[in-house]
Amino acid sequence: MISFGPTEEQELIQQTVHDFAQSEMRERARPCDEKRELPDEFLQKSWELGLVAGAIPEAYGGGGIGRSPVTNALVLEELAWGDVPLAAAAMTPALFVQPLLDFGTDEQKKTFLPLFAGSRFHAASLAILEPTFSFEVSNLRTLAEKKGSGFSLSGKKRLVPLASTASHLLVVARGARDGVAGLEAFIVPRDAKGMKIAAEPEKTLGFQCLPRFRVELDRVEVSADARLGGDRGIDGARLLAMLRTASAALGLGLARGVYELALPYAKERVAFSQPIAQKQAIAFMLAEMQIEVSSMRHLVWKAASLLEHGADASRAATLALTYANREVMKLADNGLQIFGGHGYIREYPVEMWYRNARALTVTESVSAL
Amino acid sequence: MISFGPTEEQELIQQTVHDFAQSEMRERARPCDEKRELPDEFLQKSWELGLVAGAIPEAYGGGGIGRSPVTNALVLEELAWGDVPLAAAAMTPALFVQPLLDFGTDEQKKTFLPLFAGSRFHAASLAILEPTFSFEVSNLRTLAEKKGSGFSLSGKKRLVPLASTASHLLVVARGARDGVAGLEAFIVPRDAKGMKIAAEPEKTLGFQCLPRFRVELDRVEVSADARLGGDRGIDGARLLAMLRTASAALGLGLARGVYELALPYAKERVAFSQPIAQKQAIAFMLAEMQIEVSSMRHLVWKAASLLEHGADASRAATLALTYANREVMKLADNGLQIFGGHGYIREYPVEMWYRNARALTVTESVSAL
Amino acid sequence: MIDYTLSERDEQVLAAVREEALICRKYARYYDEHEEEFAPAELPEAKDFKNPFALLGKRDELDSSMGVMSMLVTAGQTWGDYTVRMRRGTGGLGNAALRASGTPEQQNRWGAKTLAMAITEPGCGSDSKAVQTTAVLDGEEWVLNGEKIFVTTGCRAEGVVVWATIDKAAGRAGIKSFIVMKETPGFEVTHKEKKLGIRADDTAAYVFRDCRIPRDHLLGGDESIPKEGAGGFKGVMKTFNMTRPAVAAIGLGIAQAALDFTRDSLAAEGIEVDWSAGPHARSAAQQALIEIEADIEAAMLDVLHATWLSGESKPNNLEASISKAKGGEIARTATQRCLELLGSLGISQDFLIEKWFRDCRITDIYEGTGQIQRLIIARDILGYSAAELS
Amino acid sequence: MIDYTLSERDEQVLAAVREEALICRKYARYYDEHEEEFAPAELPEAKDFKNPFALLGKRDELDSSMGVMSMLVTAGQTWGDYTVRMRRGTGGLGNAALRASGTPEQQNRWGAKTLAMAITEPGCGSDSKAVQTTAVLDGEEWVLNGEKIFVTTGCRAEGVVVWATIDKAAGRAGIKSFIVMKETPGFEVTHKEKKLGIRADDTAAYVFRDCRIPRDHLLGGDESIPKEGAGGFKGVMKTFNMTRPAVAAIGLGIAQAALDFTRDSLAAEGIEVDWSAGPHARSAAQQALIEIEADIEAAMLDVLHATWLSGESKPNNLEASISKAKGGEIARTATQRCLELLGSLGISQDFLIEKWFRDCRITDIYEGTGQIQRLIIARDILGYSAAELS
Numbered sequence A, B: 001m002i003s004f005g006p007t008e009e010q011e012l013i014q015q016t017v018h019d020f021a022q023s024e025m026r027e028r029a030r031p032c033d034e035k036r037e038l039p040d041e042f043l044q045k046s047w048e049l050g051l052v053a054g055a056i057p058e059a060y061g062g063g064g065i066g067r068s069p070v071t072n073a074l075v076l077e078e079l080a081w082g083d084v085p086l087a088a089a090a091m092t093p094a095l096f097v098q099p100l101l102d103f104g105t106d107e108q109k110k111t112f113l114p115l116f117a118g119s120r121f122h123a124a125s126l127a128i129l130e131p132t133f134s135f136e137v138s139n140l141r142t143l144a145e146k147k148g149s150g151f152s153l154s155g156k157k158r159l160v161p162l163a164s165t166a167s168h169l170l171v172v173a174r175g176a177r178d179g180v181a182g183l184e185a186f187i188v189p190r191d192a193k194g195m196k197i198a199a200e201p202e203k204t205l206g207f208q209c210l211p212r213f214r215v216e217l218d219r220v221e222v223s224a225d226a227r228l229g230g231d232r233g234i235d236g237a238r239l240l241a242m243l244r245t246a247s248a249a250l251g252l253g254l255a256r257g258v259y260e261l262a263l264p265y266a267k268e269r270v271a272f273s274q275p276i277a278q279k280q281a282i283a284f285m286l287a288e289m290q291i292e293v294s295s296m297r298h299l300v301w302k303a304a305s306l307l308e309h310g311a312d313a314s315r316a317a318t319l320a321l322t323y324a325n326r327e328v329m330k331l332a333d334n335g336l337q338i339f340g341g342h343g344y345i346r347e348y349p350v351e352m353w354y355r356n357a358r359a360l361t362v363t364e365s366v367s368a369l
Numbered sequence C, D: 001m002i003d004y005t006l007s008e009r010d011e012q013v014l015a016a017v018r019e020e021a022l023i024c025r026k027y028a029r030y031y032d033e034h035e036e037e038f039a040p041a042e043l044p045e046a047k048d049f050k051n052p053f054a055l056l057g058k059r060d061e062l063d064s065s066m067g068v069m070s071m072l073v074t075a076g077q078t079w080g081d082y083t084v085r086m087r088r089g090t091g092g093l094g095n096a097a098l099r100a101s102g103t104p105e106q107q108n109r110w111g112a113k114t115l116a117m118a119i120t121e122p123g124c125g126s127d128s129k130a131v132q133t134t135a136v137l138d139g140e141e142w143v144l145n146g147e148k149i150f151v152t153t154g155c156r157a158e159g160v161v162v163w164a165t166i167d168k169a170a171g172r173a174g175i176k177s178f179i180v181m182k183e184t185p186g187f188e189v190t191h192k193e194k195k196l197g198i199r200a201d202d203t204a205a206y207v208f209r210d211c212r213i214p215r216d217h218l219l220g221g222d223e224s225i226p227k228e229g230a231g232g233f234k235g236v237m238k239t240f241n242m243t244r245p246a247v248a249a250i251g252l253g254i255a256q257a258a259l260d261f262t263r264d265s266l267a268a269e270g271i272e273v274d275w276s277a278g279p280h281a282r283s284a285a286q287q288a289l290i291e292i293e294a295d296i297e298a299a300m301l302d303v304l305h306a307t308w309l310s311g312e313s314k315p316n317n318l319e320a321s322i323s324k325a326k327g328g329e330i331a332r333t334a335t336q337r338c339l340e341l342l343g344s345l346g347i348s349q350d351f352l353i354e355k356w357f358r359d360c361r362i363t364d365i366y367e368g369t370g371q372i373q374r375l376i377i378a379r380d381i382l383g384y385s386a387a388e389l390s
Helices: A008-035 A040-047 A069-082 A084-103 A106-116 A236-268 A280-308 A314-339 A350-362 B008-035 B040-047 B069-082 B084-103 B106-116 B236-268 B280-308 B314-339 B350-362 C008-033 C044-048 C052-056 C066-080 C093-101 C104-110 C168-174 C231-267 C284-311 C317-346 C353-364 C370-382 D008-033 D044-048 D052-056 D066-080 D093-101 D104-110 D168-174 D231-267 D284-311 D317-346 D353-364 D370-382
Strands: A125-127 A143-147 A150-161 A168-174 A183-189 A195-197 A212-222 B125-127 B143-147 B150-161 B168-174 B183-189 B195-197 B212-222 C115-118 C134-138 C141-152 C159-165 C175-181 C187-192 C203-214 D115-118 D134-138 D141-152 D159-165 D175-181 D187-192 D203-214
Touching (some): A084 A150, A168 A212, A236 C370, A280 C370, A350 D353, B008 B040, B008 B350, B069 B236, B084 B106, B084 B168, B084 B183, B125 B150, B150 C317, B168 B212, B183 B236, B236 B314, B236 B350, B280 D284, B280 D317, C066 C284, C093 C159, C141 C159, C159 C168, C231 C353, C284 C317, C317 C353, D008 D052, D052 D066, D115 D141, D134 D159, D317 D353
Antiparallel strands (some): A168 A183, C141 C203
8 A cells, every 4th residue: 555654653763863863963963073083972872762773673682673674764864864974873783783684594693683782882884885986786896705614705895884893794795696696795703814994994075973994804714604694695686775775765864954954044044135035046946955855755765665565675775776866965065055155164064964965875875774 | 279259251151041040941940840841942042052062172063162160060050040950951961972071082072072063952861870779870780791892781771861862872881890980981872772762751759841761771782982981981980070060069059049039938928927037947047048058059169170170079079969969958848848838839939949859869960960 | 654565456456557558559649640630538449448446446444545546547547648548537627626616516516527627828827816817797697708728628528617807806816716518608619729749638728708607607606705815716726736746647657658668678679777786887878767767756756645645634735736846847857868768769750759758748837837836835845925935 | 260279388388287286286185184274375396387377478379368278277277276276376356356447556556466355244145235344434544344254365365355335325336345455453354264175275254343444445446436326336246257257267177177087087997988989888977977078168168268258358247157157067066976976985085086076166156156147147138137137
């Protein structure tokens, strides 16, 4: 049944996360960006929302409310409305936990899920991006080769969030087969022999408060049971669909934030003895923002609902991400334009959002899950 | 020296052609479109402007003012301002003559140029497009195979203007080498054995007054001296650069026509008790049109001037065509929008220009030279 | 809940609609080339098909709402062809107006007739408050005088809902809707417009010369002129809440047909989208196919959202305009881009896509242009009056 | 004639400019990260380079005009880096104003100084006629009071051309330009703005408190207030005719740098444009590379056209705004699209392109936003006054 209404439970979660974004993220975002720092206090507070642990079955000490890609999309929109890099930081452990829930063997779940059931923030992460300009996920350069009963992993990874504090990384590599079908994921402890995590996080455009690291794997040997999903392996297409949907949801939240800030500003800002919002050029820009925020949201929700049904969401997720990446950038760009010179100053958040928007939407994307 | 000023001589030609477009094309365009007919009288009148014969050296009975791609671009803009399909019809013989001037052997020039030096319109044409949706000029399916001392041509061509009345077709085929470097052109008389020209012209979106035909070549045998340029062959990249620049020039003229019609209309048309031009939404659309007409023109002129210098114009021509194809469509589309419901009626020319704009800009293009 | 799956019953209805739609395509070219003729209200092949709206029957909780399904059915029908349809039902825009604002008596009396909607006049485009057609009460009759253009299904409709002012001084407040049946003296269908597309569709021009109708033909029956000047007009505007998404759906059905044809034609030549791979694995054409598909899907979801809201009896004025603005824009660009991908073969009239390109272009014009929709949206989100944002 | 070739002499100048420009890149990251510092007016490596504007010397008939070349030199310099340049010459926007409107005496006196231009105020963005800063004549001195923000090169300039009104009631007509040197009492540089990009560039905020300057510091010397209310302001606007294309050139030089980096980086990974092949032979990335290059080239040609006209002493107000509108738009989109093509590696601060993306964004904002430029263009082509199209 085609329906656009969140459940009451989802509306409650939306509200809770929105309040958190308002009280804990909005004010932190600027100083964290300027100082390039991520307060542990924030991670801990976000952890207490139970966004990661909630999805873990009670059997493993989790909240047991179960995985819901739709609820997840709603959560990510609200968090991103607060601040995208802080949202990505808070959800980094999910980059490890959710694939584990979806593809892990019972053995793997039993071993690793309890790590995330505690009351303290526990970092784990996902390593997928690589240092090439024409990075293409269906053609990874990090290789997983059979070595005895286990595997040997070699390659370079980039922008691995919280890698320096993560207990484990989920390393995505190219297995025996070509293309997305050949994607494999391996659970690698941070101190694994042959894996080198850069001492300093990478400096990038935007995302300045989220430490993301380069990781080099030089014939890192892992046992067969480190292969996520065991002999079955993972469903690479589904993993990508999840990542793309999540990334589009973050873009949606960012875009909505820009729109909701630009609207009142345009009504207050007077030029030529009139609020600029009374000029069609500005008013129509705002109308476009409203149109695109709605349109993006529907595409994100559709992809999420297909994931929830366990259906093939590759098409829907690619549509949602392709659309969102284009519109989020345009929207952040126009938002800055509405603020004019003030938008270019590090005073209002629009210039920060402009940077985050570009950084978010160029990665095919692994900012959250 | 970078300079944007047409010579006095060029300004004179511009004016002459503009007057012709105004008096002989603007009014004819609608009935010719509705009746799908091309009056001989028009072709003859256009012929008398000497646009084709002028470039032919006096030695061959031509005007001897020489080939000037820049002047040609100026002429095409004005003709297209009048009507694109009528412009393409008038210039069809140039599709044969100009490659002959640029690439032909003395022998070929001596044999064929005099045909176009007379006072009567003489039809000849160019066959290059093929019946595939993913038509790619660097990968033609029409093949030219060596056969004895000559060649054997086989393949299907489409949208060959005036093919049924042309004395000769210049058939572009794929020779020994791959890609654009392998392009060959052959002079084929209309009655050549094995060449079948469809009885009826193709019906297409737009261009309704210009008869364009399907042509099938089934092992058409031609002698070695039918190969344009003899043993040297042709410079395929330059031929394409010429075609692309010319097509962009037609687009420019069409776009300018839309802009110049929409501007006064927007000032007259009253809605909500104000001329619609006083609304920023409409005024900014018109400003965009002015911006794009200027921008397009500069790109076209630059490509033409490189051709005139005999320099490599492939890059400039592709830039001009890519840009023009995008902007011409957008401009024709917005032009129709400014006319609202009246733009959708076959009353004002905008709906006709909308059709012609799409038809012109989807062909990588051989509408004129 | 948030869900986008269709129930089995939903799927069956839409499958039947698509099957019917394909039959329409056989006739599409003919009626495009014979603009003076009208496609029959029912095609020979149609008689065995049930009316899809009848097929919908009552919706149970697993089925999509009537509003949502009617949009999918509409898009499914125009996916075949816009101007040739199996059955138009009481498809006139006037019927929507009757349903929204008519008295019970009026609904019973005219509900079964096909009613066109006559708003636009030569002088005014989207400026509905500038209506010049007048209605003067003379005893127990209204006397109508004026001209209307762009009246959709105006030739074949059995009657029409006409906008006329009963008091020019009152501006919008003075505008009322009147039901006029075809046989009424003084009501003349002057001509059928010649158009870029939707040629078989009848778009008529009307003239009313001292056309007299009974007093009870005033839609809704309310002759008062609200002080605020909003009421009467609002009543009229309300009808747009249902028609804006429907008009968008009409255009998007055509756009979808163009995309499907483009996708299949290129696939036959080896160009296909890999939904799992990323951007650097794509050709320019594959990238364009993805963008066009995303645009159409986004616009269609906006349509479904607007109608879903009405099903939940939630206000949808903003969402209706969003769906019309987006749908109108995508109907333009999607068909333009599809033709670009197909190159010179796509413009051949051997195929219908060039017709769909022409048909689609009306979407962003009628029932309020994209500019008007954005104005409505901007006023809504900014809380501005027409005076504050004009 | 219509020509786009450069003479040998033109090429030599531009080659030297590019060589200089590459040196600036060594310093670009440092000054981006040390916003509080200023790049030296001249870098150590610079001393052996001649000033490109000096290199231009006199232009003979085969050379491009001074105006055209100055735009190419400007773009060539920012192609290296915007905020770090070898030498700024008398680069202040105030100098353009002085050249355009100053008396001979004023030009002699201040021509050699670097003069900033102070127009914008906290209250008014592009709305220059809303200037609140006042200048009151007190005996033989003007007394200035008011605040200015976004003053380009405001910290390092030796003086500034300030817009102030001598008669608020007169609106635009009352606005005059005054030259105030740094040491003048009552003239304070309050702070340097913290920005998204062009961080080393000094954008200052000024305050004038009872700042007294001699009567002859009124630019142009004309104290009268034209009746029509145009004159005085026009004089001021005139200065924009030269600066709008220059500002566009600044942005396009950066955009070109971004494109060159993107092209080379992708070429190194095997992605290159084939200029002869058609669209169906292209990858999505190749298509984007072509479109971005076309956009930048079109915008740069608009810039050259506007300055070429001024060289021919033809009016260029319309063309100046076209070049600024287009340049500003492309500076935004070209850098955005380049980063999109480079994926997640492009945003690394190991490279300068992410900085260029930030630097470029100012282009569509200062010296009149894209919206203001379109307004100017629309009024010009429609023949509308500011009242008719606001």
